[in-house]
Amino acid sequence: MILIIYIFLLGLIIGSFLNVVVYRLPEKESIIKPGSHCPQCNTKLKAIDLIPVVSFVINGGKCRYCGASISWQYPFVELLTAFFFLGAYLKFGLSVELFIILLLLSALIVISFIDYQYMIIPNVITYSGIIIGLLSAIFFDYISIFSSLLGIVIPALILLVIALIFKGGMGMGDVKLASMLGAFLGTTYTLAGIFIGSLLGSIIGLSLMVLGVLDRKDRIPFGPFICFGAVIMIFFGEFLINWYVSLFL
Ligand SMILES: [Zn+2]
Structure with a gap:
């Protein structure tokens, strides 16, 4: 207590x-x-x-x-x-895992509030995050090195393709953020987190447009939504994935 x-x-x-x-x-x-x-x-x-x-x-x-x-x-x-x-x-x-998760959560808070205010995600955080995530996978066994490496590459590649097709919505900062999340959480959790974040971002973005607070040209920072989705996956990941899988059984 x-x-x-x-x-x-x-x-x-x-x-x-x-x-x-x-x-x-x-x-x-x-x-x-x-x-x-x-x-x-x-x-x-x-x-x-x-x-x-x-x-x-x-x-x-x-x-x-x-x-x-x-x-x-x-x-x-x-x-x-x-x-x-x-x-x-x-x-x-x-546990060691607690310590690693506390580091990640702290980084996500900093990224969200900086992106919200300045529309940038500092490289110094995402780059060190990728390295710390990978090192944690190498030295501790909460995630395999292979999952961490795939996590660094795959979600970022998917976001990169989306960023190149739909210019303007997402930036390179978001792509690096996806890499960092993947280093800590692996591919599945990262993609699920990005999906949850995009869903929430779209709902909030569309509501603000309907209410006339934003118009089509305004940019909404995407980073805080990705971070929010990642936090949901950190706390409720197993539950959400079991529930999702059960829909198909
Ligand atoms: Zn004063």
């Missing part, structure tokens, strides 16, 4: 670090230095201002020094990370 609380707190702390990565990586700022500061008034933030979620709530979502509003994204990312960490612990227990 006490471990559950620790994992949740760890998720909040890692989530607060992921916020820094989301905020600084696209601006090419250092992730370590300088310390956190208010983007509005540049005041250096003290430890008490940096407690995940708590500081945000106590200060009413505003900077304590200049009163500028702080984005809801900060506590949201912290809570999302904490709940993902908790869910992964409940599913995988204390």
